[in-house]
Amino acid sequence: MHCGKTTPPQLPLTPETWMYLADQKGPFSTSRVSSQKMASKILSIADLKESASSSLPEFAAEFFNSGATNQITMHDNSAAYGKYRLLPRVLRDVSRVETGIPLFGRDITFPLCVSPAGLQAMAHPEGDLATSRACAKMGVNMGVSSYANYPVEEITDAGNKVAPINHVMQLYTLNDKAKQERIVRRAEAAGCKAIFLTADSPVLGVRWNEWRNGFKAPVGLDYPMIEISSDEIQAASHDDGFAAVNSASHNWAAEIPWLRSITKMEIWIKGVLAPEDVETAIEYGCDGVIVSNHGGRQLDETPATIDALPACAKAARGRIRIHVDGGIRSGVDIFKALALGAECCWVGRPALWALAHDGQQGVELMLEILYDDFKRCMQLTGCRSISDITTASLAVVNASGPLARL
Numbered sequence: 001m002h003c004g005k006t007t008p009p010q011l012p013l014t015p016e017t018w019m020y021l022a023d024q025k026g027p028f029s030t031s032r033v034s035s036q037k038m039a040s041k042i043l044s045i046a047d048l049k050e051s052a053s054s055s056l057p058e059f060a061a062e063f064f065n066s067g068a069t070n071q072i073t074m075h076d077n078s079a080a081y082g083k084y085r086l087l088p089r090v091l092r093d094v095s096r097v098e099t100g101i102p103l104f105g106r107d108i109t110f111p112l113c114v115s116p117a118g119l120q121a122m123a124h125p126e127g128d129l130a131t132s133r134a135c136a137k138m139g140v141n142m143g144v145s146s147y148a149n150y151p152v153e154e155i156t157d158a159g160n161k162v163a164p165i166n167h168v169m170q171l172y173t174l175n176d177k178a179k180q181e182r183i184v185r186r187a188e189a190a191g192c193k194a195i196f197l198t199a200d201s202p203v204l205g206v207r208w209n210e211w212r213n214g215f216k217a218p219v220g221l222d223y224p225m226i227e228i229s230s231d232e233i234q235a236a237s238h239d240d241g242f243a244a245v246n247s248a249s250h251n252w253a254a255e256i257p258w259l260r261s262i263t264k265m266e267i268w269i270k271g272v273l274a275p276e277d278v279e280t281a282i283e284y285g286c287d288g289v290i291v292s293n294h295g296g297r298q299l300d301e302t303p304a305t306i307d308a309l310p311a312c313a314k315a316a317r318g319r320i321r322i323h324v325d326g327g328i329r330s331g332v333d334i335f336k337a338l339a340l341g342a343e344c345c346w347v348g349r350p351a352l353w354a355l356a357h358d359g360q361q362g363v364e365l366m367l368e369i370l371y372d373d374f375k376r377c378m379q380l381t382g383c384r385s386i387s388d389i390t391t392a393s394l395a396v397v398n399a400s401g402p403l404a405r406l
Contacts, residue, residue, distance in 0.1 A: 045369065049065070072301050080327065084306075103141060109371060143170055146183060156192065160191070168192055273308040278315040278320065291312050328370075331369075339393050
């Protein structure tokens with residue numbers, strides 16, 4: 001087993017995709033493809049997606065870009081933001097605006113963090129390490145996936161060598177409870193501030209594109225946190241590998257008290273869409289919830305997260321912290337989510353596209369794009385601080401035509 005290795009994995013990708021030049025400073029610096037990508041100006045998250053999708057092998061691009069079955073939820077996650085309209089207040093002094101918020105004991109640059117996402121080394125060989133460094137440099141937090149391709153200790157260390165940064169550890173309920181406990185204890189020892197318990201994945205969602213492609217993680221990539229080597233990954237299908245590790249018997253009464261007994265980290269529930277589950281999270285003393293549908297990759301035809309957010313925020317009534325992920329593609333989207341009750345937003349696919357585009361520098365660029373757009377949105381709506389962003393800043397488009405105030 002090679003789960004603890006620190007050298008970047010070698011992906012079995014085509015020479016046209018990864019043509020590393022020996023005369024460059026680093027082993028992953030530029031290729032013929034990335035040189036072409038850098039020649040065009042990246043102005044938006046859509047540009048990053050296009051760049052990544054054009055350079056990654058088809059099986060990798062489809063894994064990152066696709067969702068469950070008919071992909072209705074994945075599409076709705078982004079499209080649902082479009083029905084909300086901004087209501088600017090004018091003639092306000094916005095020469096100085098405060099975009100930062102406190103989160104996990106440290107201020108972050110703006111209310112956005114990078115979601116835990118597995119297989120980042122399929123997008124770029126430095127994967128999670130590059131993301132951690134970029135998040136540290138840009139002053140935001142990062143989630144570490146249980147399916148990361150590097151150990152949590154190396155991921156947190158990579159970021160902290162750049163600047164102080166907070167990480168959280170995403171966790172599934174595993175069949176092997178001792179292994180699950182090892183993940184928790186390693187994350188806490190590595191400095192992670194919270195556990196994000198993924199609640200929406202008792203089984204893997206139906207992903208037709210993965211079945212058609214016979215998807216598996218590329219040869220050479222390990223899952224060190226769940227202690228699975230590349231050889232073991234190749235020995236089973238993606239679905240069978242997930243089912244062998246993850247438990248469908250997870251439940252509130254078993255998981256939350258047990259986690260409380262083994263860690264002092266905060267405990268958040270990731271994958272909440274119903275206000276009733278917000279109430280249950282409060283009942284069990286959880287520290288927060290992430291309104292999420294797993295990027296539309298689990299159960300299709302669930303609500304877009306921005307549509308589920310208001311009811312969840314209303315149920316919370318300030319008793320528990322509410323974050324959101326899914327479909328956020330601009331700073332305006334972040335603004336809308338905050339107006340509808342989120343404290344902070346998380347993005348997954350944009351970071352993967354950014355990694356594929358240009359590694360660490362790509363993730364930094366992605367965060368810069370979202371930060372600049374968010375700050376400008378605050379200024380153009382007349383909001384000088386995060387507390388100014390409320391439902392008064394939004395209206396919703398009605399089928400009959402007139403805007404409705406929220």
